Amino acid sequence: MKSLSRVAALGLALLAYPLPALAQAPQEIPFDSVPNFLKMPPRPLPR
């Protein structure tokens, strides 16, 4: 009975212990590229 209560206590302690966050594999991040972002003037450049 005594050992059983020890097991129960250990189980409760484990349950109460905060589980570390599960490590997640890096995922692909969705993204957009702004079309024609840089607008260079035609060469020769203005001075």
Next chain:
Amino acid sequence: MYTRSGAPGHIVAPQAAQLFEFAPDGSFVREIGQNLYSMAWAHAVRIDKDDNIWLVDNGSDMIVKLSPAGQVMLVLGRRRESVASTHTHPALMPETPTPPARDTSFNEPTDVAWDPAGNIFISDGYKNMSVAKLDKNGKWIKRVGKGNGAEAGSGPGEFNNPHGIAADAAGNMYVADRSNGRVQVLDSDLKFVRNIVIDIPPPQGATLTGGYDKTLAPFRPGAPWAVCITPGPKQFLFVADAYPGRVYKLALDGTVLGYFGTDGKELKQFNWIHAIACPSENEVLVAELLTWRVQKLLLKPSR
């Protein structure tokens, strides 16, 4: 944007560097510093917290600080009389003997960053294999690297083509130690803190523009070509590689949080990202060496 697009100069002794300013919406503002003596072979441009413009040039071996108006404020290093007979590309060609590093001089420097006190940190570079620290007025403090400062090494505080550098808010330096395939973190006293290695296999069928051997050190997946760190209280590190052409988002402790991109010339593809800026966590600007372009990227993380 600091480019190699100018016409003057011989192809092996270039004086082709040009500096352009663009507005946040991408419209052209002006060209700055035409024919400046240090502008030979553009490698990097960085803007400091006071909007000064710092040019890092691995043709002239100079780092020059310009005011926002374009006046020369600080000159570091000295341009050789000619680079025609001395330039090789050790990252891609067999080793060539390099003279020992000299204090206050640079040998194909690559990038610049600052700590909160304004101390200057220079990744140096293709020939020297070290990181240099100077005070905010340009007074030499020290250099860290293997042996004489021009020897490639892979231990802590040693480098093999330090190709970029970025600082966090605490003054730690994140060095793109390219041919070692790692980001090496140093504190502001140049003491080793930790290595960050990105180990995410390329997708099947991944390509590498340029026809280079993918086993060469600069083309190993995750080998850092360019680094930036976001501003703000919670900072993130962005790292770009050439193969398989990805950008990685990391926590400052080195945890890879996500990645995006692939090799190519279309929008959302990358052809050797050589410079990167990250004004916010979800806004990244990349300049590509093989496409002569800058892409503004808007990230849409799902978590």
